[in-house]
Amino acid sequence: MDKFMEMLENVLMPIAEKLNNNRYLTALRNGFMVALPMIIFGSIFVVIANLPFLDRLIGDDAFAAYQNALGPASAATLSIMGLFVIIGIGYKMVEGRGGEAIYGGVVAIASFLIMTPQIVEGTPNVIPTNSLGAQGMFLGIFTAFVSAELYHLFVRKNLTIKMPEGVPSAVARSFSALIPVTLTLTLFLVIRIIFSFTPFETVQNFIYTLVQQPLTALGSGLPATLVAVLLIQVFWFFGLHGQIIVNSVFDPIWYSLNNDNLAAFEAGEELPHIVTKQFIDTFIVGIGGSGMTLAVIFVIFAVTKSRQLRELGKLGGPSGIFNVNEPLIFGMPIIMNPLVMIPWLLAPVVVAAVTYFAMSTGFAPRPAGIIVPWTTPALLSGYLATGNNIMGAVMQLINMVIVFVIWFPFIKLLDKQYYGEEMRIAEAKA
Template sequence: MDKFMETLENVLMPIADKLNNNRYLTALRNGFMVALPFIIFGSIFVVLANLPFIDQWVGEEAWATYQDALGPASAATLSIMGLFVIIGIGYKLIEGYGGESIYGGAVAIASFLILTPQVTNFDLDGTVHEVGGVIPTNVMGAEGMFLGIFTAFFAAELYNYFVKKDLTIKMPAGVPDAVSRSFSALIPIALTLTIFLVVRIIFSFTPFDTVQNFIYTLIQEPLTALGSGLPATIIAVLLIQLFWFFGLHGQIIVNSVFDPIWYALNDQNLAAFQAGEELPNIVTKQFMDTFIVGIGGSGMTLAVILGIFLIGRSRQLKELGKLGAPAGIFNVNEPIIFGLPIIMNPLALIPWLLAPVIVALVTYFSMAAGIVPKPAGIIVPWTTPAILSGFLATGNSIMGGLLQLVNIGIVFIIWWPFLKIMDNQYYSNEKKADKETSNTGNRNVN
């Protein structure tokens, strides 16, 4: 076991270290964090606009009016979440270089809009009409996510390159600082946007017509199909657990790679849910966050806390349960990860790896069989307690909450024998320590 763990550590630690410190993955992760408040806001109103049974109480006309009134909340946030991510990536990347970060976000979004076709088609009485001067919202959501990410990276890098080359306008002393900074950014921004304009013109002469079509056809569609499959999901779950086992934040590392795929799948489900159509995807951002991470945190340690309360005899486990339970209810599990401990603990390795994989399989096939609704694309805040989060994530279905209960039971069963062994070890050590303390006290008295 020691040799196996040493081999795993030697292989994974360098990879994890490179991923965790990668400039672009860090900017990508932080870019999604910028978008998160808007995403959660929109998701809350999606839930409110689709509360069960209200349509039967108020009538169809009043129900339609109610949904129309709340609709702009999600349309202005979830439907165009890509814009917030693009601004966040550009901002954070330039911030990392120590530059004027606001211009990083601005040049990223402007570059993306230059590449975006400002035309849309609509069907009227069987005839397709083209309307110019408009930007389709779908390219700002799931379809445009990958292009937006790449555009933000390239735009920020180009802007930073031109700034470092000192291609800036220097204003004389006495000019207000805001004006001076604006003129300093003028040439780098102009050169960056010109490059993207040339790229747009070049693609207009290709069979793809737009960069969006190129990215979606050759990159995003295949990657999204891969990320929505069960094998890739299991690999992602295992990597999260392995990184955590060695003391690295597995979610941050793995999510930096998979989040663009999972969010795109989430957005597709949300669009179908709002349109009353069949949901296309099982694996989405909420599949991972609600039915795996959202049961006490990474590794679903809410079940571990339950096990501690039921079988714990040692003082160490009892105190750990008291400390970890309040945070664990809201999916914060660092007390358990570091206090049990799980990190570098050979006894914890098997249940730590096995339980999330089994739960992912059970969740996937429950949804594939139609027993539990697929995630509706509603972003549920990660601190939402289990059962409630499952109910909300599946479009207000009680089956989502019941599935989380089943998952807690599965994790509990898998962890039970390993917790028992740990508790016996801690209990035995405490008894031995108490005995030694007692003997020392008796000798001092004598």
């Protein structure tokens, strides 16, 4: 184990050093950190608004009213989290160059909104909220990078208005930013106009189509499922909501297979499919969220000394029980963190393969087509999704052990780095 840990440290640490010094990746990470408080707030209320089986306790009408009352909490945060990330990236990009950071954030969000479709179901001058969330995240990140670089370029070329002495500094800064902001936004407007004459109509549609079309050809079955699971993890690693991107293509397939199993289950016949919507949602995502991070929290509490990681475990544990893991994803962070890239990508793929073969051999029951609320805690969800079969919960427990084992050495490595930094800070203060 010590030799393996040393090898990981020797291989991954230099890569981490180079990535940490990259201004784009640094701005990306810091941009997500700007959005973190809103993400955590929204995550908490998503859990509260979707407590399992509450509708059966209080009735459908009362439950609908309850969800409507709490809905704005997530709608104003998680649903439009792309806006916060874009502002953060633009701000941090310009701040890192020593410029007026606030204008970096402002020009980034304005550029993104120019590129965003502004029509909903034939109604003009309306921005769809899904474009402001995960669906528009890739375009938002790219736009923030480009707009911040353009703004800084125009400032560096002295394309600014110089105000005379005596003008208040706030007024002078506004006029100084006028020409760089105008030139940057004009370029994005031209790009939008050009794309309006293409079949895609908007840049957002162009990018989204490029992501979706390769996925559509994958179909169903174990190979396609492993690819889908891996892509979910890859997208998340780069700050994109992998489930929304991949599920938008695979959900029609998975739901159709799910319905076949449900019909067979109700008829008392053999279940025809292994891979269904509940296969993904219950035996992979339903164990702490994307990446199956509930087991990672167990690793944190079992082996770490770092105060940062242990506090993160306390923060992410309660929501992780209900399969909401944004606090862990953005707090560790997992995004753009080479030290956890291998387990993040590997663990769900291994679990998907193991679960598939366990079900194909009859060791574990296949999903019965029952749609279990996605916030249902692990073990209970496995029991319910397989038609109240205890082996569904056992399969989830086995999957958690697999994730625990895969993540163990990497959390030890991360803990060693964080704990060392904490000790150096403590010694410097002493």
